[in-house]
Amino acid sequence: MEDWLAAQEEASAAAIAAAISATHLTHTRPGFGAAVTPLPGSVLASPEYARWDPEPDYFYHWARDAGVVMMAAALLRRRDPAAWDRRFADYVAFSLRIAEAVWEAPNPWRATTDAQHARFLRADADLAGRSAASIRAEPRVNADGRPDFEDWNRPQFDGPALRALSLLSWPAALPEGGERLLGLDLAHVLAHAAEPAIGPWEDPPAARHAFTLIAQRAALEAGAARLDPVARAAAVDRIDAALADLWVDEPPHMRASDRAAPGESDANVVLGALLQADPAAPFGIGDPRIAATADHVTAWSRARFPVAADAGLVGRWPGDVYFDGHPWLPTSFGFAEYFYRRAAVEPDRAALVARGDAILAVAARLFPAPGALPEQVDRHTGAPRSCRNLTWSHAAFIAALHARRALG
Numbered sequence: 496m497e498d499w500l501a502a503q504e505e506a507s508a509a510a511i512a513a514a515i516s517a518t519h520l521t522h523t524r525p526g527f528g529a530a531v532t533p534l535p536g537s538v539l540a541s542p543e544y545a546r547w548d549p550e551p552d553y554f555y556h557w558a559r560d561a562g563v564v565m566m567a568a569a570l571l572r573r574r575d576p577a578a579w580d581r582r583f584a585d586y587v588a589f590s591l592r593i594a595e596a597v598w599e600a601p602n603p604w605r606a607t608t609d610a611q612h613a614r615f616l617r618a619d620a621d622l623a624g625r626s627a628a629s630i631r632a633e634p635r636v637n638a639d640g641r642p643d644f645e646d647w648n649r650p651q652f653d654g655p656a657l658r659a660l661s662l663l664s665w666p667a668a669l670p671e672g673g674e675r676l677l678g679l680d681l682a683h684v685l686a687h688a689a690e691p692a693i694g695p696w697e698d699p700p701a702a703r704h705a706f707t708l709i710a711q712r713a714a715l716e717a718g719a720a721r722l723d724p725v726a727r728a729a730a731v732d733r734i735d736a737a738l739a740d741l742w743v744d745e746p747p748h749m750r751a752s753d754r755a756a757p758g759e760s761d762a763n764v765v766l767g768a769l770l771q772a773d774p775a776a777p778f779g780i781g782d783p784r785i786a787a788t789a790d791h792v793t794a795w796s797r798a799r800f801p802v803a804a805d806a807g808l809v810g811r812w813p814g815d816v817y818f819d820g821h822p823w824l825p826t827s828f829g830f831a832e833y834f835y836r837r838a839a840v841e842p843d844r845a846a847l848v849a850r851g852d853a854i855l856a857v858a859a860r861l862f863p864a865p866g867a868l869p870e871q872v873d874r875h876t877g878a879p880r881s882c883r884n885l886t887w888s889h890a891a892f893i894a895a896l897h898a899r900r901a902l903g
Contacts, residue, residue: 496856502865503858504896507889508571510867511564514539514886515582517638522554527616527645528607533638536582536589538564540635541882551818551870553882555643556593557635558654559695560887561586565661567890570897572666584670590658591672593636594679598625604644617646631655631683634697648699652692655680656710660770663717681718684711688730689737694752695763696811702752703737709767709778712738717772738778748791749784751812760791761812762826765833769894774840780833781840789833796822800874806857807831807850808872818881821871827854828891835898844902851899858892868892 516535522544523530531554533539538561541553565586572579600623602616622642632650635643659680662673669677688711694704712734715727741750743757751761765788771779778785796809800822803809808822809830834851838844861877862868868888869879 496852496859499859499863499865500855500896503862503868503892506865507868507892508574510884510889511568511571511886511893512578512582514542514564515568516585517542522552522638524552526609526612527604528609529604529644531637531639534589534592534640536585536587536592537561537638537640538586539638539886541885543882543884545882551882553885554638555635556589556638558590559634559651559657561590562654562657562661564886564890566657566664567893569661569664569666570893576667580667580670583665583667587662587670587673587676589640591676591679592640593633594631594676595627596630596640596642598622598630598642602644615645617642617644627679628683628686631679632687632692634693648693648697650692650701651694651697651707652684652687652690653695653704653707653710655683656707656714657770659684659714659718660710663714677718678721681714681721684714684718685722685726685730687711688715689733695766696815696817700754702754703741704752704763705738705741705749705761706751706763706767708734708738709764710770712776712778713767713770713772716776735777742784746791747784747787749788755812759812759814760788760795762792762809762823762830763811764788765792766826766829769829769832769836774836780836785833786837789830793830802857802872802874802877805853807853808857818871819874821874821880823871824858824868824888825870825885825891828858828888828895831855832891832895832898835895835902838902839898848899848902851895855895855899 515538517533517539521530521532537556540555540557540560545552600619602619634649634651662677691701691703693701695706715731748760749764751759768780768785773779774781792809795813796803803822808827810822831851831854834847838847867884870882870885871880873880
């Protein structure tokens with residue numbers, strides 16, 4: 496497996512680099528009569544030219560995905576500091592541009608959209624008079640910096656938190672505009688801490704989602720020196736109270752949100768814990784509530800997915816039906832990272848490392864030729880499902896691999 500890990504690391508690093516500032520690509524959306532050419536600094540969730548035919552169209556800049564990807568980029572920076580600093584500076588400039596954008600109606604795609612696609616257009620009223628705060632709560636924008644002109648669920652509050660964390664984790668001085676962007680994002684997190692919004696999987700209705708709450712908490716802790724201590728402490732208290740309400744005693748696990756029923760654990764709770772730098776922090780990787788939730792997610796994943804029976808691959812939540820609901824690579828690699836990071840601070844190191852290695856080993860078996868990593872794998876065969884080449888999957892793999900190597 497070691498040879499495969501090294502080769503896939505090269506492939507994933509190249510995939511991440513290729514998703515940033517992909518100005519040589521142009522994606523057409525014929526049903527909307529639209530074409531998109533990415534601007535420098537945009538981060539494509541996927542560079543594939545897909546149009547829900549059947550693969551999903553992920554040729555967008557998601558604030559959440561971009562934040563996760565740039566945190567992985569921080570781990571890759573030592574390979575070529577100048578190149579990665581340039582990509583990061585472009586990302587900061589693009590992010591500041593969209594964070595301070597002024598949007599106008601009507602929807603410019605309306606005039607060119609065919610009758611079949613008209614129902615997917617965003618309402619003109621939803622584009623007019625948008626405040627800066629509401630724009631920063633947009634899940635995604637077009638990679639050319641223009642708004643998302645398709646109908647989509649919103650608002651989403653994990654984006655500003657993850658973007659702030661990507662800025663705070665960069666291992667070099669922030670480029671021009673970085674401090675301003677960081678201030679805007681931290682202010683947004685502070686203002687909207689523990690407020691209902693759509694979650695990381697972007698399904699309605701709005702709720703207090705564990706992932707978003709933990710991401711907000713991590714951003715407030717990491718950016719504490721830049722915030723009023725009283726306001727920050729009050730926001731963290733609201734978050735912790737909301738998270739505590741998600742705990743279920745039997746079987747022990749955290750619900751995905753305050754709208755989720757007991758038993759509806761979600762892998763993104765564990766992904767949220769990874770964002771906290773301090774293992775001992777409440778709802779961090781050392782918290783027994785997170786460990787119980789990881790076990791709960793693993794148990795229902797093994798029962799639901801034959802391919803995960805002895806491999807530790809995990810899905811999102813038990814009722815997931817997106818592309819029929821299969822194991823996801825971003826969640827599975829996130830679990831591997833979680834087990835490795837727990838192994839660094841807990842006595843039962845060997846068992847935790849084995850759980851992480853089982854996940855990477857099945858990835859090596861399913862994708863023996865290093866390269867593209869999909870969003871999902873078929874529950875029976877392990878074949879790629881949904882998006883064939885997801886940038887988040889590459890970022891999650893890089894983070895897991897670095898956590899493994901940090902064990903020595």
